Amino acid sequence: xxxxxxxxxxxxxxxxxxxxxxxxxxxxxxxxxxxxxxxxxxxxxxxxxxxxxxxxxxxxxxxxxxxxxxxxxxxxxxxxxxxxxxxxxxxxxxxxxxxxxxxxxxxxxxxxxxxxxxxxxxxxxxxxxxxxxxxxxxxxxxxxxxxxxx
Amino acid sequence: xxxxxxxxxxxxxxxxxxxxxxxxxxxxxxxxxxxxxxxxxxxxxxxxxxxxxxxxxxxxxxxxxxxxxxxx
Numbered sequence: 001x002x003x004x005x006x007x008x009x010x011x012x013x014x015x016x017x018x019x020x021x022x023x024x025x026x027x028x029x030x031x032x033x034x035x036x037x038x039x040x041x042x043x044x045x046x047x048x049x050x051x052x053x054x055x056x057x058x059x060x061x062x063x064x065x066x067x068x069x070x071x072x073x074x075x076x077x078x079x080x081x082x083x084x085x086x087x088x089x090x091x092x093x094x095x096x097x098x099x100x101x102x103x104x105x106x107x108x109x110x111x112x113x114x115x116x117x118x119x120x121x122x123x124x125x126x127x128x129x130x131x132x133x134x135x136x137x138x139x140x141x142x143x144x145x146x147x148x149x150x
Numbered sequence: 151x152x153x154x155x156x157x158x159x160x161x162x163x164x165x166x167x168x169x170x171x172x173x174x175x176x177x178x179x180x181x182x183x184x185x186x187x188x189x190x191x192x193x194x195x196x197x198x199x200x201x202x203x204x205x206x207x208x209x210x211x212x213x214x215x216x217x218x219x220x221x222x
Contacts (some may be wrong), residue, residue: 023176089179089188 026090029082036075043071105130152211155184158202173197186213 022030047064050056056064083094109127159169166184170177173194182188190198190210199206212220 023174026176087176087179088191088194089176089182092188 022090023087025085026082026087029078029085033075033078033082036071036078040068040071040075043068102130102134151186151189151213151216153183153186154209155180155198158204158209162202169198169201172201 047068050064051061083091086094106127109130113124113127155169159166164172166180167177170180173180174197175194179188179190179194183190195206195210199209202209
C-alpha cells in the first residue's frame with residue numbers, strides 16, 4: 001500500500017488517474033480503450049496522408065473514411081464497455097468528466113458559432129453529432145429503464 | 151451518509167484492500183465510502199452488509215442533512 005499512487009494523473013490512461021489498486025478488470029478495459037484510441041488516431045492520420053498525398057480514386061477515398069469511422073466506433077464501444085464495467089468510484093469520476101467535457105464543448109462551440117464573426121458553421125459539424133448522440137443515448141436509456149420497470 | 155465501515159473493519163482486522171477485494175471494488179472506493187465522499191450503490195451496500203453479516207441499516211445511516219429533510 002505504501003507505494004500506491006492514488007490520484008496521480010496518467011495521460012496514457014482513459015481513467016485519467018493512475019490507481020495502483022485498480023481492479024484487474026478495470027486495468028484491462030483501460031488498456032483496451034487506450035489502444036483503440038491510439039488506433040483511431042493512427043487510422044485518421046494515415047487516411048489523411050493517403051488522401052492528401054496520393055491521388056486516390058473516389059471509391060478508395062470513401063473506403064478510407066469508412067475505415068476510420070469503423071475504428072472510431074470500436075473505440076467508442078470499448079470506452080462504453082469500460083464505463084459500464086468500471087468500479088463505482090471510477091464510473092462516477094468518468095461521468096463527471098464527461099459532463100464537464102460535454103458542457104464545455106456545448107458552451108464553447110455555441111459561443112464560437114453565435115458570437116465570434118464570421119460565423120464558424122464548421123463547429124456545427126462537431127456540435128450536432130455530440131448533441132444528437134447524447135440525446136439519443138439518454139432517451140434510449142430512459143426508455144429501456146421504463147420498459148424494465150414495467 | 152454516515153457509516154460504520156471503519157469500525158466494523160477494525161473489529162474484523164480487515165484492511166481497506168481486503169474489504170475491497172471481498173466486495174469487488176477498488177480500495178479507493180472503500181476509502182471514499184468511509185470518509186463520506188462516495189455513497190455506495192445498493193448492490194454494493196448489500197455486498198458490504200453480507201461481508202459483515204449485518205443489515206444495511208446497521209452499517210449505513212442518513213446524514214444530518216437527510217435526517218433534517220425527513221423531519222420536515
